[in-house]
Amino acid sequence: MPEPLRRDVRLLGAMLGDGLVEYGGQELLDDVERLRHAVIGARRGEVPGADVAALVDGWSLERAEQVARAFTVYFHLTNLAEEHHRIRTLRERDVAGDEPVAGSVAAAVEAVRAATGDRLAEAVEGLEFRPVFTAHPTEARRRAVVTAIQRISDLLAALNAGPGASEHEEIERRLREEIDLLWRTALRRQAQMDPLDEVRTAMAAFDETIFRVVPQIYRTLDRALDPEGTGTRPPQARPYLRFGSWIGGDRDGNPFVTATVTRDAVLIQADHVLRALEATCARVGRELTVHDETTPPSDALRETLAAARTAHPESIAEILKRSPHEPHRQLLMYAAKRIGATRDRNADLAYGSPEELLADLRTVQESLAAAGAVRQAYGRLQQLVWQVETFGFHLAELEIRQHSELHEQALKEIRAGGPLSEMTEEILDTLRVVAWIQQRFGVRACHRYIVSFTRSAEDIANVHELAASLGDNAPVLDVIPLFETGEDLENAPHVLEGMLAIPAVQKRLEDTGRRLEVMLGYSDSAKQLGPTSATLRLYDTQEALTAWAARNDITLTLFHGRGGSLGRGGGPAGRAILAQAPGSVAGRFKVTEQGEVIFARYGHPQIARRHVEQVTNAVLLASTDAVQDRARAAADRFRPLADKISDAARAAFRSLIETDGFAEWFARVSPLAEIADLRIGSRPARRKAARGLEDLRAIPWVFAWTQTRVNLPGWYGLGSGLAAVSGDGADLSGLQEAYESWPLFAALLDNAEMSLAKSDRTIAARYLELGDRPELTETVLAEYDRTRRLVLAVTGHERLLENRKVLSRAVELRNPYVDALSHLQLRALTALRAGVEDEAERDRLEELLLLSVNGVAAGLQNTG
Structure with missing residues (x-):
């Protein structure tokens, strides 16, 4: 583990440990440590799994809940530390060397320019990336937990910035306070979310990150297209992001999404974007203090201000008084006031459309450019123009x-x-x-x-x-x-x-x-x-x-x-x-x-920017003739092989899920029924009231298998497919060539490898045994063994994720701690499946189960 990451994980873990002692005494921390050492020993083959189960079964349900909560909070803190390390790494890459960072917009522009020459402009002109946010219920953390983690994140960033001694002590004190608060906060929702809760939750990403990051991304593209000219000329980068x-x-x-909800959702969105545009326009306006002698306004700008004085003398009088001889500033401050009126639905002053606002902004921009103030025209003002073009008023x-x-x-x-x-x-x-x-x-x-x-x-x-x-x-x-x-x-x-x-x-x-x-x-x-x-x-x-x-x-x-x-x-x-x-x-x-x-x-702004740049890079490269020709040739060559794999894989998968009683077995060996009680979304888990697999939504299907550590939807059938074309591994040459040459086949195997790495055969077997169908357990585990063996053989790896050091480190770091939560979950699930008559005990078992589900989701950083 890189030393900065190790330092952050140890610091946050130690503070959590101190908090546990303050809350429950040294005995609580000792129990957490006993389980931690036991699962690590089990991973190394030094401690029998039965001993770990016995340790967990020996605790009271209250103690089991406390230990589950401790591991869940630890995962939240570890995830946060890893995010900080990603950001640290991105910053270091950004300043290292003269070559563009791999996967960046600049790298894509350079590659497309080299491959297509004068067709670069055409490629950029047609570029579109449309991410669409959905309320699919796969965010297990409640909003209070997310905001608590964000506060801890801000404090960790301040600590890593190298403050002075007294400030360092205060930041550490506040970190302990926030970690203690996170420990004492209910980790799962007590009330069911409604659709407008989901709208407001998503708005946090727009408010805190996306609105600010979008113009930075456009600027990056503009700089890549013309490094010397950006900020002093009309942009070559057009807005290509459209959020849905x-x-x-x-x-x-989802019966809770009604016409009224849809109307309210748009109004909430509009309120957020209009507030953001108003604040940004006012800020740019306040800063644009160019004098009319150094930067004379254009006739169009003078006429626009004159029309404003006629139409709304009371609205513009104060602006003119505070900004004499600063007409460019006057029009932007007036525009900010009109954006506010649009939000307040003051029809007399409001803008009728985003195009009207853009017309005013471009009047200012063109006037500045005509007066020679090109840096003012195409700097911060251009970023505001990009935001209006991207987000509109909706x-x-x-x-x-x-x-x-x-x-x-x-x-x-x-x-x-x-x-x-x-x-x-x-x-x-x-x-x-x-x-x-x-x-x-x-x-x-x-x-x-x-x-x-x-x-x-x-x-x-x-x-x-x-x-x-x-x-x-x-x-x-x-x-x-x-x-x-x-x-x-x-x-x-x-x-x-x-x-x-x-x-x-x-x-x-x-x-x-x-x-x-x-x-x-x-x-x-x-x-x-x-x-x-x-x-x-x-x-x-x-x-x-x-x-x-x-x-x-x-x-x-x-x-x-x-x-x-x-x-x-x-x-x-x-x-x-x-x-x-x-x-x-x-x-x-x-x-x-x-x-x-x-x-x-x-x-997080830097991670969001990196993600969008990586997508942009891939979209540009995937659209070039060279990349498409290579992929087409590989597909033509290896498609017969892939068809054989597909037929055998599908037969294996269908054979399993069509087995009599499979749906009931799946519900028994997993926390499928209990997941609905997590209240992680407004939508029901099934489209209809039927209990079969057909109407079960894909999210609880995947979520439940993830919890069992089987991860079956990510790999099942692939082993049978690979075995069918290789003689169970006797001849791997064709598969290995396909893996090296065909991006689709490589992605298929790499994704399966990632899914296998997050599974655990020993723990999975304990879940599967709850179904009392040994033949199904044997079938699933045999396919797991076959898939793991052949995926490693085809990729040439000695261990899973061997060629992906960062991801491998993250998985290996978490797996023992996920094991701890899995053992706690198994205790609850085993008792519930056996039947518990005492209502109070059943409630405590269900609470332990749901708490562990939340923790496993945090540990694997994945739900459905």
Whole structure:
């Protein structure tokens, strides 16, 4: 472990230990240490697992809860220390050497320029990155815990900055205070979240990070394009980031997301972005103290101020009095006042649209440039222009999602002409709210309507017909098919062909320059086909849709419905982009950012900037001919091999989940039923009341397997697939060549390796035994052994994650401590599955179970 990271982990761990003694006496710390040493010994083969279980079983439930809480808080502190080390490393890389940092925007620009020459400008012009935040319930931490961790983070940063002796002592005192507060804070939610809670939680990432980081990223790109000119000329970097949100708009299976919630979600977003724009505009205005003698205003700026004096003399009088002979400053301060009026809905003074605000900002900018003050024109003022262009007055483009079956039912009722059900009225009210949002904030604020489980073009036509039934109040819609199951993915080109015959779709294609969006679901396809076959089916679909778009002169954007976990399409974003089918990126990448991933990627300015730069880098590189040609050649060469792997992997996966009684066994060996009590989101775990796997959402499916340390959705079936083409490892040459040459195959194996590294066979076996189905336990563990052995053989690694030192260190650091929480969870789960009659004891066991679930999620940095 690098020494700075070791120092931070030891400091925070020692402070937590002191806090435990203050709270529960030396005996509490001793029990924590006994378990810590026991699980480390078990990892080394020095302590039998039965001894660890006996230690945990010997404690009272109260003591077990305290120990579980201690390990959970330790994980939060360790995660924080690692985040600080990442930031420290990023800073060091940023100042080391003359070469661009690998994965940066500058590195991509340099590579694209070398590969394409004069086509660089074309590549940048077409660049788009659209991250879409979703409220999928995978953030196990409650907001009070997140903010407490943030305060500790700020103090650790101040401590690492090297304060003086007296300040150092005060920071350490405050650190101890905050760690004690975190220890005493309930780690899981006591009340169920509602959708607007989720909206407000996501706003923290926008307020604290994204709003400030976006112009820095554009500046980085502008500097890479022209290092000498940036800040003294009109920018060459155009705003290519467009944030979206499903939070408050995704109603598929969530009865708590209503038309009223959707309306309120947009208003909350608007309030946050207008406050941010007002504050920024006022700050830039206050600082722009150029005098009219040194920097004479343009005629356009004089006329704009004159019109303002006529229209709103009382609003501008104080500004003119405080800033005499500073017309540029006057107009910006007036603009800030108008932004505030927009937020307060003062129609007389408010801006009608973001375009009106941009017109004022550009009047100031052009006047400054004409007067020779180019640094003032294209410095901080340009960054404000970029923020308005990116966020508008709505902040993120709210997207609606609903299940195809409900649209079909609603249309039947409307066509029948009788009374409408509550659900049909709600669907129509949602469409009315979309129209209202468009009238208030513009079409861009909300126009995408995603149809989950799209099976035919009729599913798309149904939404257009429902909207048309509103007459003059119909909103402008881009209705987006979401293909989720294996069959639907295979059928996607046929559905799109049918969409071209829908008049409303034809009209939108004309209005948008023949742009079309299609969403691909990673979660349900993986739950249905297994991770290996789902990966290849998605690749095939991308390839087929790209070819279809080319034949029909369509500019296609593929929207990737990835989760944070490996079992739901997660993993490093840059590597995933480079593994896409050739031609399917074409400078555009849209992806869901879910649950804990939002704060992991966007919770700190430097990490957010690094993440966006890595995605930008990958999108630019993946769109070059050289990268696409290499990927295409490898795919052509190794696809027959991959098909054999896929067939065998899918057969193994389906054989397991189709075993009689599998769903009941899964529910018994995992905390599946109890996860709903974590209250980590507003959405139910199932789409319907049925108890089978079909209606179980992919998030609890993955979350529950993660808790058992099996991590089955990330690797199951791959071992059988590799064995089928290699003679169980007798001939690995073809697989090894595919791993070296084909980005898709390399990503598939690397992700499986990561998932295997976070699992633990010994502990997993204890969970699986709870189901009392030894044949299923044996099947799962045999596939685990086969997959681990063959993945290591193909990659040439002697141990898992051998070539990924940072990730390997993080996993190895955490695994023993996750083991401790797993043993605590097993104690509770074993007792609950055996049946507990005493209600008070059952409540304590459930509390211990849920506390340990929260802790394992923190330790593995992954839920669903």
